[in-house]
Amino acid sequence: MxxxxxxxxxxxxxxxxxxxxxxxxxxxxxxxxxxxxxxxxxxxxxxxxxxxxxxxxxxxxxxxxxxxxxxxxxxxxxxxxxxxxxxxxxxxxxxxPLVKKIHTRIHRASKNSQDVILIGDPKHPEIQGSVGHYERNERSKIHVVNSLHDIDHINLRNTEDLIFSTQTTLSIDHTKLMIKKLISKFPKVEGPSSSEICYATRNRQEALRELSKKSNTILVVGSKNSSNSNSLLKLSRKLGKEGFLIDTIKEIEKISFNRSLPIGLTAGASTPSSMIFEVIKRLNRIGFDEIQEISPFKKEKMIFRFPRFEN
Known part of the structure; x- marks a missing residue:
C-alpha cells in the first residue's frame, strides 16, 4: 500500500x-x-x-x-x-512581495486613468487588498471578475487603454481560459510582462499533474479557506482523480480507500510540514506503509528579503 x-x-x-x-x-x-x-x-x-x-x-x-x-x-x-x-x-x-508587485501595477494604472480588470475571488483578502490600491477617479475604474460569465458583464468606457491582473493563487487552467476570453472581448487589453500566478502555486499544480499519473486518490493537505489548496483539489478532480481536502486528521477517517491502489499526497503553499507528517503517520496506521517521493518538478530557491519595522 x-x-x-x-x-x-x-x-x-x-x-x-x-x-x-x-x-x-x-x-x-x-x-x-x-x-x-x-x-x-x-x-x-x-x-x-x-x-x-x-x-x-x-x-x-x-x-x-x-x-x-x-x-x-x-x-x-x-x-x-x-x-x-x-x-x-x-x-x-x-x-x-509577489502581491506587492501587483499592488504597484494596479496603483500605477489608476494614476494613468486606465481601467483594470482583476481576475480573482472578490471575497478573498488578496483581491480586496489589491482593489484598495486603485485610486478612484471619474475616468476609469477597477473591475473584479471571477468567471467567464463575469467577463460578459464588464462595462468599459474606454476599451483602448486597459490592463488586467490576476490573483496569485488561482488555478492555472481556469486563469488561462479567463485571459483568453478577456483578450477576445478586449483585444487591446494589456497583460503583465509575466504570469502573476505565484511560482509556488504554479509549481504545486504542475507537480500534482505528475502525481496524478501514479495515484488513484489524491489528498490535498490544507485548510478550507486556502485558495491555493482549493486550486489543487479542483485540479485533482479535473484530472479524473478522487480528491479530498484534509485540514484535520479526523477527515481521513471519513474516506473509504481502495487499499489495492496507491494514493497521492500534496499540500497547499500555506500548509506546515508538521501537518503533512501527521497525515502520513495516520495513513501509515491504516496500512499505507510504503512512501515514495516523486522527483522534484522544480527546485524552489526563492528567498524574500525580510521587512523592516515602519513607524
Whole structure:
C-alpha cells in the first residue's frame, strides 16, 4: 500500500517569510496583532493564538504601543495609511512581495486613468487588498471578475487603454481560459510582462499533474479557506482523480480507500510540514506503509528579503 508524495509541496517563500515575521515580533515582548490570518491555515493560526498573538480585522482594535503585522495577503492602501498614521504602532508588512508587485501595477494604472480588470475571488483578502490600491477617479475604474460569465458583464468606457491582473493563487487552467476570453472581448487589453500566478502555486499544480499519473486518490493537505489548496483539489478532480481536502486528521477517517491502489499526497503553499507528517503517520496506521517521493518538478530557491519595522 503505497503513498506517492508530490514535490514541491507545503510552504512557499512568501508564507515562510510572513510566519518568520510573527516569530520575530514575539521577541520584543510587546502585544502583537496581525491584520487578518497571517496565512490561510488553521494550524498555523491556532498555534500563534496559543502563544498570545491577536488576529484582528480593524486597525482600531490595535492598542497603542503594539506591533502590527500585515498578513501575506496584503492590505488596501487606505488600511496601510490608517496604520501608519497611528504613530505609536510598530508595523511589519509581511505582504508577499509577489502581491506587492501587483499592488504597484494596479496603483500605477489608476494614476494613468486606465481601467483594470482583476481576475480573482472578490471575497478573498488578496483581491480586496489589491482593489484598495486603485485610486478612484471619474475616468476609469477597477473591475473584479471571477468567471467567464463575469467577463460578459464588464462595462468599459474606454476599451483602448486597459490592463488586467490576476490573483496569485488561482488555478492555472481556469486563469488561462479567463485571459483568453478577456483578450477576445478586449483585444487591446494589456497583460503583465509575466504570469502573476505565484511560482509556488504554479509549481504545486504542475507537480500534482505528475502525481496524478501514479495515484488513484489524491489528498490535498490544507485548510478550507486556502485558495491555493482549493486550486489543487479542483485540479485533482479535473484530472479524473478522487480528491479530498484534509485540514484535520479526523477527515481521513471519513474516506473509504481502495487499499489495492496507491494514493497521492500534496499540500497547499500555506500548509506546515508538521501537518503533512501527521497525515502520513495516520495513513501509515491504516496500512499505507510504503512512501515514495516523486522527483522534484522544480527546485524552489526563492528567498524574500525580510521587512523592516515602519513607524
Amino acid at each position: 503505497k503513498i506517492f508524495l508530490a514535490n514541491p509541496r507545503g510552504f512557499c517563500a512568501g508564507v515562510r517569510r510572513s510566519i518568520d515575521c510573527v516569530n520575530f515580533a514575539m521577541n520584543f515582548h510587546k502585544p502583537v496583532y496581525v491584520k487578518h490570518e497571517i496565512v490561510h491555515n488553521t494550524h498555523v493560526v491556532e498555534g500563534f493564538r496559543k502563544k498570545g498573538i491577536n488576529f484582528i480585522e480593524k486597525i482600531s482594535d490595535v492598542p497603542d504601543g503594539s506591533i502590527l503585522i500585515f498578513s501575506a495577503h496584503g492590505v488596501s492602501r487606505s488600511i496601510f495609511l490608517e496604520a501608519k498614521n497611528r504613530n505609536s504602532l510598530s508595523i511589519l508588512d509581511a505582504t508577499c
